[in-house]
Amino acid sequence: MTARADVVILGSGPNGLAAAVILARAGLSVTVLEGQHTPGGGMRTLPLVSDTVTDAEGLLRDVCAAVPAAAPTSPFFEEFDLAARGIELITPEVSYAQPLDGGRAGIAFHDLDRTVERLGTDGRRWSRLLGPLAAYSREVATIALSDKRTPPHGDPLRLARAGLALATSTALMGGAWGDGYWHTEEARSLIGGVSAHTISALPSLAAAGTASYLGALAHSPAGWPLARGGIGVISSVLVEDLLAHGGQLVVDHPVRTPSDLPPARVHLLNTHARVAAELLAEPYRSRLRDLPLGGGVCKLDYVLSGPVPWREPLVQRAGTVHVGGTLEEMRTAEAQVAAGRHADRPMLLVSDPAQHDDTRLGRSGLRPIWAYAHVPTGSTRDVRAAADRQLERFAPGFRDLVVDCVVTPASRMAEHNAAYPGGDIAGGMVSMWRMVARPGPRIDPYAVAPGVYLCSQSAPPGPGVHGMVGLHAARRVLRKEFGISKMPSLGSVSPK
Structure with missing residues (x-):
């Protein structure tokens, strides 16, 4: 970094890279700082190695997010056009599944009609509730991913x-x-199961809104896709576009104090509000600290010698499996986590990417299994034993296939991504109020100090691989700081 940049962005997650691409395409000099060895933040795919699995196996793990369900209908990614950049999004036959005792399972097919048919007496009710959401999935996404301050763009009637x-x-x-x-x-x-993505006590309006939004996407044209080769390929094309338009990326540059930030006309902080607070003076610091932490996750990267042997075979066809048992069991588990206790039967989110993408198989046929277990924020506990019991319960013989498992407790998630303090992967508490008033109840939630903007999940619209916080923040930076009212086009692959 030699010349002073117009914009310095802290963090190369999907929102930071989205903002960087937009601002670089607008003709500004942009530098992105990343504390890790590789860019991508919560959207990285790296080698999966352990005490018994070497790099020679060629296994890859999605470090944080694994299923970019929000990407296909995100206005940012729609215009950025991942397909034109060589990214293949794979749509599983089953968007998500919920195994139950006795070999039963709830199956949310990508095809709405198949879901309705399988649900029997509840099929018509599912169609009445989820059908309109799926029919207007693009508009649902536009509303859900708005800045919660200005009217969403689109056909008014739809x-x-x-x-x-x-x-x-x-x-x-x-x-x-x-x-x-x-x-x-x-x-x-x-x-x-889909409500539990909020990692909060159930039921709640925020969890219900999340279930409605993600439920709509599950039956939308793209479903809940996986990126062939791992979610990190999306970060790669964002970085390529940034560099092609004159931007700069600096890795291995952790920012812990204000002195670690190089001077710039504007700074964008793509990190948790609590982390961003430490870079600001009062009264701005206290305002960001007011955002409560959300629930935590313990990450489990299993290595299996074969597919997860779900008792109900249809579950194998799902891109995402919610492992929590009945609705009452999930409510009990999430209430315990919200109260700061570990659940005996924790809620798990599980994905077996090799079931849909053969590039994820190792050279000897081993496969990575991605899992998040919900735990209290800041938990230091290795919950693998409890996770194993849950998986064995619905997939008898699971333990026999486990070659190894790399466990990252919630307390250590920030070592892999500074934006996840205490294992809070949602950028702060997820509640209906906090989805609007994040990081606080302000007209402009992105401008957090003079010349400083927040562009992380701690601002609207909140968590997800959608890039929309970066877009909303970049739009304001262009207009307020540089007097540029027209957003640059994102459609062309080559530099302008």
Whole structure:
């Protein structure tokens, strides 16, 4: 770094890279700083090695996020056009599944009609609730990924219909009284599993809104896809575009104090609000500290000698599996985590990417299994034993296939991504209020100090691989700091 940049961005996660691409394409000099050895933040794919698995096996693990469900309908990624850049998004036959005892399972097929048919007596109810959301999935995404300050862009009638469907579904599922809508445990557990992505006590309006949004995407044209080769390939093409338009990326540059930040006209902080706070003076520091931490995760990178032997074979076809049992079991587990206790039967999110992408198989046929276990924030506990029991419960013989497992407790997640203090992967508490008022109740949630903007999950629209916080922040930086009102085009692959 020699010349002073117009913009310095801290953190190369999806939002930081989205902002960097936009600002570089607008003609500004942009430098991105990344504390890790490789760029991508929560969107990285790296070798999976352990005491018994060497680099020669060629296994890859998705370090943080694994299934970019929000990417295909994100306005940023739609215009950026991943397919034109050689990224193949694989749509599993089953978007997500929920195994239950006795060999039963809730199956959310990518195809809405197949889901309705399998749910039997609850099929019509599923169609009434999720059908309108799926029909207007693009508009649902536009609403969900907005800055919560300005009207979303699009066809007013379609947006109105999407908004009504989203509000109806959220209101129905946001309270325990909505349980009576379903007659089968399969349907109830499917909704509960996708609601649990919030890592918060259930039910809640925020969890219901999350379930409605992700449920819409599950039955949308792209479903919940996986990126062939691992989610890190998306970071790679973002970095390529940044460099092609004159931007600069500096890795191995951790920023812990204000003196670690090089001077620039504007700084964008793509990190947790609590981490960003340490780089600011009062009163700005206290304002960012006010955002409560969200729930934590313990990351488990299993190495298996074969596919997970789910008792219900259809579960193998899912890109994402929610392992938590019945709705009541999941509510109990999430309530314990919210109260700061470890659940005996923790909620797990599991993905077996090699089931859909043969490039993820190792040279000898070993396969990586990605899993998040919900735990209290800051937990130092290795919860593998509890996770093993949950997996063996629904996939008998699972333990026999385990070659090794690399465990990252919640307390150590920040070593892999500074934006995850205490294992909080959502950028702060997920509640209906905090989805709007994050990091705080301000008209402009991105401008956090003079010349400093927040562009992480700690600002609206919140968590997910969508790049939209970066887009919203970049739009304001262009207009307020550089007097540029027109956003640059993202569609062309080659530099302008």
